[in-house]
Amino acid sequence: MTWLVRSTMCDMMPAVGDQPGLADAGVDTFLATVRRESPMLVWAGLVLGAVIFAVTPVITVYVPLPSFLLPAGLRDTHANRICSTRFYLLRQAVFLLKMYACMCWGQDAAVRRRFNIAAYPADPGTFRTT
Amino acid sequence: MSHVPFQERGDVAVEADYVVVGTGAGGAAAAVTLARSGASVLMVEAGPWRDPHDYAWSTYGAMRDMMDDWGATITMGRALWPVVQARLVGGTTVINSAICVRTPEDIFGEWARNHGITGIQERVWRFQDQLEDELCVAETAPAAMGRSNELALKADAAGNFGGHVIKRYAKGCIGSGQCLQGCREMKKQSTNLNYVPEVLRRGGQILSSAPAERILFEGRRAVGVTGRFVHPQTRAKGAKFTARARKGVFVAASVTHSPVLLRRSGLTHAAVGAGFRAHPGTGVFGIYDEPVDQNFGVTQGWASTKYREDAGLKLETLSIPMEMAISRLAGGGRAFMERVVGYRHIAMWVHALRARSVGTVGAGWGGKPVIRYSFDEYDMARFRAGLVKMSEMHFAAGARVVIPGVHGIPYSLGPTELDVLANAPLDPKRYVAILSHLFGGCMMGTDPTRSVCDTRGKVHGHEGLYVADASLMPDNIGVNPQHTIMALAMIVAEGALGIA
Numbered sequence A: 001m002t003w004l005v006r007s008t009m010c011d012m013m014p015a016v017g018d019q020p021g022l023a024d025a026g027v028d029t030f031l032a033t034v035r036r037e038s039p040m041l042v043w044a045g046l047v048l049g050a051v052i053f054a055v056t057p058v059i060t061v062y063v064p065l066p067s068f069l070l071p072a073g074l075r076d077t078h079a080n081r082i083c084s085t086r087f088y089l090l091r092q093a094v095f096l097l098k099m100y101a102c103m104c105w106g107q108d109a110a111v112r113r114r115f116n117i118a119a120y121p122a123d124p125g126t127f128r129t130t
Numbered sequence B: 001m002s003h004v005p006f007q008e009r010g011d012v013a014v015e016a017d018y019v020v021v022g023t024g025a026g027g028a029a030a031a032v033t034l035a036r037s038g039a040s041v042l043m044v045e046a047g048p049w050r051d052p053h054d055y056a057w058s059t060y061g062a063m064r065d066m067m068d069d070w071g072a073t074i075t076m077g078r079a080l081w082p083v084v085q086a087r088l089v090g091g092t093t094v095i096n097s098a099i100c101v102r103t104p105e106d107i108f109g110e111w112a113r114n115h116g117i118t119g120i121q122e123r124v125w126r127f128q129d130q131l132e133d134e135l136c137v138a139e140t141a142p143a144a145m146g147r148s149n150e151l152a153l154k155a156d157a158a159g160n161f162g163g164h165v166i167k168r169y170a171k172g173c174i175g176s177g178q179c180l181q182g183c184r185e186m187k188k189q190s191t192n193l194n195y196v197p198e199v200l201r202r203g204g205q206i207l208s209s210a211p212a213e214r215i216l217f218e219g220r221r222a223v224g225v226t227g228r229f230v231h232p233q234t235r236a237k238g239a240k241f242t243a244r245a246r247k248g249v250f251v252a253a254s255v256t257h258s259p260v261l262l263r264r265s266g267l268t269h270a271a272v273g274a275g276f277r278a279h280p281g282t283g284v285f286g287i288y289d290e291p292v293d294q295n296f297g298v299t300q301g302w303a304s305t306k307y308r309e310d311a312g313l314k315l316e317t318l319s320i321p322m323e324m325a326i327s328r329l330a331g332g333g334r335a336f337m338e339r340v341v342g343y344r345h346i347a348m349w350v351h352a353l354r355a356r357s358v359g360t361v362g363a364g365w366g367g368k369p370v371i372r373y374s375f376d377e378y379d380m381a382r383f384r385a386g387l388v389k390m391s392e393m394h395f396a397a398g399a400r401v402v403i404p405g406v407h408g409i410p411y412s413l414g415p416t417e418l419d420v421l422a423n424a425p426l427d428p429k430r431y432v433a434i435l436s437h438l439f440g441g442c443m444m445g446t447d448p449t450r451s452v453c454d455t456r457g458k459v460h461g462h463e464g465l466y467v468a469d470a471s472l473m474p475d476n477i478g479v480n481p482q483h484t485i486m487a488l489a490m491i492v493a494e495g496a497l498g499i500a
């Protein structure tokens, strides 16, 4: 399901003008890390958000196709509408996905440079062992 | 050995006069008070011990390495709002903003009237004097404030919002804006840097990555805790540990975990987990013509308590990492990304509400806390009023528009459009709130049918069992709670030692 999580996240954060999108911001490495490290429930939440994103064009753009089969323009309209849908539980499920997409995008060094923010060094992930 | 980290195999058995569960604000303050009296102290901490050079830089890393349950705890109620706490040595003091506010005088009156808690005002304030001295409480220097905080000062000068530069447990803060991922500069005085090491210097011990699962009893007397180590990365269970207490067990595992630990240990009294309260908070973004670059400067530098008594509101500046801030901009796809382009022009200011709504903390699957909590209409109306107030502040500072972040009203509002926000629907599902100041669950009081602990933190009906964290507090207080929690924990510790 990683491909679905990836494609829906990238639909949420496309490039605009010279501002890079998620696809250019290390999403593959990020998702591999999340998949490996996160508790089952976090990953399940992301998959659920992605599935909801994928199956809801019928209520946002009124087309009975999964989001990844929509033409680019409609897919973008869907991304905007599903993130702001009035159905609370759908909005929340998709928000988790958006939050992780933002975490990935916002930790990319090139993105941070655009916003005048220092790049993050690698997270050490260490702790006292003695 | 004074520090026992994750152990994979075998049985670890340790003993001391006192066992303290949790090393956050309450646990560390209790432990150091006990250790200073000459008692031997054993701290049992669910999370690992991470030094500043171990702290994560990124938000993802902070969720993974520092947050309880990966930051995924939410309220179950009319709205699903995140409940944020840390899980590592030092507890939530590692990731908080270190704002230090004395317990307001009116709180002591309320506690006396409603819960029979008397005779502690002078002692709380005396301990707060001591804490301010030991933890280097100071106002942030002007050079470390940053533009967002400066704009708040400007708004205050223009609109009289009754604010001040915040005092914090920070020694020489340089305004790196990383408080929520832990202060790598070692300026913020989280308890892993001071009280926990002091306890060890005084002969104490600590088990880390060691969540206590049960309190051990002999009759009505608590004699220790037991559990199994959990690996900080793989979450695999390791060796069993038993921490035995000759004189007493202090539970300071936080508002969400202390009631669960008591319940799992057989204390099924209805008051355990009752009285959960919070200061739910939310932010309003102001968009300015000039770049604000809110990630430069101290994480929180300005606050106002002017509206605490009538409206229950505390106003503050807050800068959160860029990746978290942008996720609050509405929408998805190109429309969303076009909003993100202007990030440098955003200042985020927040309010926290002294909500009157009350919830419960229960034990869910695998010992995870389940928090049932919803706002009533009265709280929602005040919460919305707080958004209006923050918006007025942004306009007083020269913001072009504000982004209130309420679902179903226009994305941004100009200075003449605030009535739209003032009349926004009160459905909590339309609002985003975060719960970071938590109270109750093991409340103190004189009535054993309504409280878990007596007025000095000893659990009713048990010997040698004390609660020393925010769960003890029978009400929310309308200001940042760490200072009150620490002072109360010190009083509980002195009570166990037989000091007044």
Ligand SMILES: Cc1cc2nc3c(=O)[nH]c(=O)nc-3n(C[C@H](O)[C@H](O)[C@H](O)COP(=O)(O)OP(=O)(O)OC[C@H]3O[C@@H](n4cnc5c(N)ncnc54)[C@H](O)[C@@H]3O)c2cc1C
Binding pocket: B021, B022, B023, B024, B025, B026, B027, B044, B045, B046, B047, B084, B085, B086, B087, B088, B089, B090, B091, B092, B093, B095, B096, B097, B098, B099, B100, B101, B180, B210, B211, B212, B213, B252, B253, B254, B255, B257, B258, B261, B435, B436, B437, B438, B468, B469, B470, B471, B480, B481, B482, B483, B485
């Ligand atoms: C982002 C954020 C910012 C904040 N900013 C401020 C601020 O500026 N000023 C302020 O006054 N307050 C602030 N607060 C609130 C303040 O930090 C908390 O109220 C305070 O730390 C609570 O103290 P505590 O001892 O109850 O719990 P904690 O400090 O959370 O400590 C509890 C400890 O118990 C451990 N634990 C949990 N379960 C177990 C178990 N079963 N066995 C062993 N150990 C266990 C946890 O890992 C943790 O270390 C903030 C909170 C957050 C989340």
Ligand code: SF4
Binding pocket: B170, B173, B174, B175, B176, B177, B178, B179, B180, B182, B183, B184, B185, B186, B187, B188, B297, B298, B299
């Ligand atoms: S703003 Fe930076 S230097 Fe100051 S206390 Fe926070 S993390 Fe430390």
